[in-house]
Amino acid sequence: MKRALVIEDNLNNMKLITFILEKSGYATIRAKTGREGVELALTEKPDFIILDIQLPDIDGFEVLKEIRKAEGTENTAIIAMTSYAMSGDREKMLRAGCNGYIEKPIDPMIVIKQIEQVIGEE
Template sequence: MKRALIIEDNDDNLELISFILNAYGYEYSSAMSGMEGYNKALTEHPDFILLDIQLPDISGTEVLAKLRATEATKSIPVIAMTSYAMAGDREKLMDAGCNGYIEKPIDPEIVIQQIQSFLDNT
């Protein structure tokens, strides 16, 4: 069974993402801050990470940079989940090392399609 790490500080979004993953048979753990998420990625080695970009301590882009700079986590697929919807934001995140991009508010169908397309290609 594939295991996800959800790095998300909003309780409602975390609950929705957890519900979606559970419904499709994925295991998951979660972190409410960037550093907690980074540390969990180091110890848990998830199959993929769902990463909020606006976090309370360090930004999701900082978390992504740390993940990509660390040997143990650099190849873990990361899907950014963000309310950033300005022109070019998706491209910036993809160029920074994200494997996917999901806009908030979260659409459950899009979330699971993105996850499944990653896992099919890894």
């Protein structure tokens, strides 16, 4: 069973995404802050990471950088997931090394397809 690390500060959102993932056959690990997310990413070595951009402590860009820097997680698939805020976020995230980008609000009808496209399962 593949394991996903979800880094998300909003509890409702966390519940929603983990519910969908688990229902679709993935194990989930949860982190509520950026730092926690980095730590879990390094210790747990998940198969892929769902990453919110607006986080209370360090933002998604920092998290991304830390994870990419560390040994063993350089190539872990990371999917950014954020509210459609300012245009350019998507490009910024992809340029910074994200493998995919999903806009919130997510649509449970298609979100799994979007995720699996990125992590290469179909």
